[in-house]
Amino acid sequence: SAVISQKPSRDICQRGTSLTIQCQVDSQVTMMFWYRQQPGQSLTLIATANQGSEATYESGFVIDKFPISRPNLTFSTLTVSNLSPEDSSIYLCSVVVGEFREKLFFGSGTQLSVL
Amino acid sequence: ILNVEQSPQSLHVQEGDSTNFTCSFPSSNFYALHWYRWETAKSPEALFVMTLNGDEKKKGRISATLNTKEGYSYLYIKGSQPEDSATYLCAFQGGKLIFGQGTELSVKP
Numbered sequence: 001s002a003v004i005s006q007k008p009s010r011d012i013c014q015r016g017t018s019l020t021i022q023c024q025v026d027s028q029v030t031m032m033f034w035y036r037q038q039p040g041q042s043l044t045l046i047a048t049a050n051q052g053s054e055a056t057y058e059s060g061f062v063i064d065k066f067p068i069s070r071p072n073l074t075f076s077t078l079t080v081s082n083l084s085p086e087d088s089s090i091y092l093c094s095v096v097v098g099e100f101r102e103k104l105f106f107g108s109g110t111q112l113s114v115l
Numbered sequence: 116i117l118n119v120e121q122s123p124q125s126l127h128v129q130e131g132d133s134t135n136f137t138c139s140f141p142s143s144n145f146y147a148l149h150w151y152r153w154e155t156a157k158s159p160e161a162l163f164v165m166t167l168n169g170d171e172k173k174k175g176r177i178s179a180t181l182n183t184k185e186g187y188s189y190l191y192i193k194g195s196q197p198e199d200s201a202t203y204l205c206a207f208q209g210g211k212l213i214f215g216q217g218t219e220l221s222v223k224p
Contacts, residue, residue, distance in 0.1 A: 103161060
């Protein structure tokens, strides 16, 4: 299993500012994933954070808007830049464990509201 | 575009009622189907990972079935309790994980 500490748990931000979300895992993992759930929508993968290389972004998500850092195998940050009300969502980090990478563990999420 | 659909979107039941909801997913390139339970302000918690057609899994009062040929899975809760109130997510794993929108369950005492 894996225990993930994610913070902040919630924040209210002004338009145009940025928010950085941190995730700390209690074990070393190769890949960490960042998801977003907009109101009424599915959990959607933003990017995969790899240690030692640039993150891999999904279609519709770009590095300038969602820069990611992965300085070591237990930690990652996601920044949501130039905030707009459309960025109001729950953001989750996650890791996969298991021989076949079949088990996905999540942080407790960051509830972001943009005014 | 791969779609994973969950129904209903929300469900309100009385304590003691049994309930079930559906996850529909693509029937091709199937590797696994995941069910998660997500309480507000907590981490989504893995309930089941199902890989074989016809699979049935059970955890306490919660059980799930899987039909990969027709692309659906059912989640059943027997004798719902207020602590079962949460959003239940399914996720289809072909290459990547694709989540449904979730079913929000509210159990009234």
